[in-house]
Amino acid sequence: MTPPPHSIAIAESESVSQEREENGDSSVQPLNPFAEVDSPLSSRKAFLSWLLLCYSTGPTSSMTFTYIPVSLQTMANVLGHEPGRSAKKCATRGAIRCVVRFGSGEVDYNSYVLYLQAIARACEGILTIFLSGIADYSHYRKSSMLVTIILFGALALPFAALTHRSYAVLTASSVLFCLLTTIQGAYGTMEASYIPLFMRASGWYQQRPRIKDGRAVEAPSSETQPDSAGPTAAKRAFNKGVRVSVLGLFVSNVGSLTALLIGLVIANTRGQASVTGYHNFLLAITIAGCLTIVFGTIGGFVIPSVPGKKRDGGNLLTLSVVRFVSLLKSIRHYPEAFKLCIGWILWNTAYSAHNSVLSLLFRETLGLGQSDGEYTTWTFTAIIFASMGSLTWMFTFPHSKIKVKGWAYSFLAVNMTCVVWGALGINRHVPIGYKHRPEFWIEQVLFLSTSSALRSLNRVMYSSMLPRGREAQFFGLEITLDLATGWISPLVQGVIQNRTHNLRFPMIPNALLMLLALGFYIWVDIEKGILDALKESGE
Numbered sequence: 001m002t003p004p005p006h007s008i009a010i011a012e013s014e015s016v017s018q019e020r021e022e023n024g025d026s027s028v029q030p031l032n033p034f035a036e037v038d039s040p041l042s043s044r045k046a047f048l049s050w051l052l053l054c055y056s057t058g059p060t061s062s063m064t065f066t067y068i069p070v071s072l073q074t075m076a077n078v079l080g081h082e083p084g085r086s087a088k089k090c091a092t093r094g095a096i097r098c099v100v101r102f103g104s105g106e107v108d109y110n111s112y113v114l115y116l117q118a119i120a121r122a123c124e125g126i127l128t129i130f131l132s133g134i135a136d137y138s139h140y141r142k143s144s145m146l147v148t149i150i151l152f153g154a155l156a157l158p159f160a161a162l163t164h165r166s167y168a169v170l171t172a173s174s175v176l177f178c179l180l181t182t183i184q185g186a187y188g189t190m191e192a193s194y195i196p197l198f199m200r201a202s203g204w205y206q207q208r209p210r211i212k213d214g215r216a217v218e219a220p221s222s223e224t225q226p227d228s229a230g231p232t233a234a235k236r237a238f239n240k241g242v243r244v245s246v247l248g249l250f251v252s253n254v255g256s257l258t259a260l261l262i263g264l265v266i267a268n269t270r271g272q273a274s275v276t277g278y279h280n281f282l283l284a285i286t287i288a289g290c291l292t293i294v295f296g297t298i299g300g301f302v303i304p305s306v307p308g309k310k311r312d313g314g315n316l317l318t319l320s321v322v323r324f325v326s327l328l329k330s331i332r333h334y335p336e337a338f339k340l341c342i343g344w345i346l347w348n349t350a351y352s353a354h355n356s357v358l359s360l361l362f363r364e365t366l367g368l369g370q371s372d373g374e375y376t377t378w379t380f381t382a383i384i385f386a387s388m389g390s391l392t393w394m395f396t397f398p399h400s401k402i403k404v405k406g407w408a409y410s411f412l413a414v415n416m417t418c419v420v421w422g423a424l425g426i427n428r429h430v431p432i433g434y435k436h437r438p439e440f441w442i443e444q445v446l447f448l449s450t451s452s453a454l455r456s457l458n459r460v461m462y463s464s465m466l467p468r469g470r471e472a473q474f475f476g477l478e479i480t481l482d483l484a485t486g487w488i489s490p491l492v493q494g495v496i497q498n499r500t501h502n503l504r505f506p507m508i509p510n511a512l513l514m515l516l517a518l519g520f521y522i523w524v525d526i527e528k529g530i531l532d533a534l535k536e537s538g539e
Helices: 005-022 044-065 067-079 109-134 140-154 157-161 167-192 194-201 233-269 279-302 316-332 335-366 372-399 404-426 437-463 471-486 488-500 507-523 526-536
Strands: 099-102 105-108 210-212 215-217
Touching: 044 067, 044 140, 044 167, 044 194, 044 233, 044 279, 044 335, 067 099, 067 109, 067 167, 067 279, 067 335, 099 109, 105 109, 105 488, 109 167, 109 335, 109 471, 109 488, 140 167, 140 279, 157 167, 157 279, 167 194, 233 279, 233 372, 233 437, 279 372, 316 335, 335 372, 335 404, 335 437, 335 471, 335 488, 335 507, 335 526, 372 437, 404 437, 404 507, 471 488, 488 507
Parallel strands: none
Antiparallel strands: 099 105, 210 215
């Protein structure tokens, strides 16, 4: 008589534990009877190497979001002129009306940066579709991630030499910025796809977890687990996903802090902003690229390869398109995962757009050049507050009785308040709306702490609803659909900014996107999504 699957798992677990004891390895704790005992990701070494990869991308990623856009903003301001007055140089503080050459015409100097972001995110989507389609097969997950991370760092190296103020240098910097943004989606897909794999290694798919009243609880022992398995195995597996998601973001933030700390030191030791201009930013970007290459190479060679699914014919060039079309057709099988995916995308689009606009508004309000030193401090503390938010949630979640979706609602409410606050400043007679220095600092604490926690929560909820063997493909879908709408947002913002010359107007569509995202978070049923994934996986 063939024993039930859970008995086989327990037997394998006991045999492995007994073998380790015979070898004198008494420090190793018994394995989770529902974990995949032969998973290459079940070891601490695998987890630490993945965290090292997350750290390696942090430095260059932070530069792509902070120093590079404002460097382009400064270059465009220096090379631009007031509308209709080609001989009149642009102001550097306050309500700045400045246009710069873009293609065959001229655009607002802030719109120049926003248009570049739209172009880069569109390119990012194309590359992500291809990589997410092949990453679940064989060893492509590891090799793709390693190549993209090294390339990501290499593209940041030339910036230190781009100090000459000319349209040729502005064009070269713009191209590098677009390439960096494009590569970001590729390694992001690879990194995020490891979260459900770590959850599986801890036993997520070996039992049927339940979400009761919005909280992870154990499955009924009569269905899937023996009494000896312990009553909290499902909760431990869900908490494993929480830890992996949060620690991955936290370590990436530590990498960002490393680069931003270097930038802070450079800004305060290399000379005044009025003398060195944005050259301090360019040097910090190059150093960040070096850090990414070094630590990415180490982590990439240490992390184990994960066996993927076998490919049923076809070539890699067509495989990605076929799988993406197949993925879209599977909406009827995983409707809850797609609902959450859409809500997550809408929120992330608004979140990214708001951060982009606020960074440009910070320097325009406080002065280009004059505020560069404070800007390095502001971007440094931003990562600290973001890390504090996700870590606080990680330690609070296991002990809290708040429903999973309740956390999402509260985080979204704070986010929406911060965005609407900026839109209030459109009226020049209203004294608030990011018109004063303290407002930027208060917004940073509230917006970034809750956003970081919500991002971790999204990754965990989404991972729990993914079918086995299609993790990279589904995370690629999230990033790709995000990019499909993400390029539209900066494009719309660029058009609005080009007409109004007021960075507070683009905050209106961001507020509307967050309101729409809230509707999808309310609509999704997490428990049903988990059951759908388990059923389709044959668990």
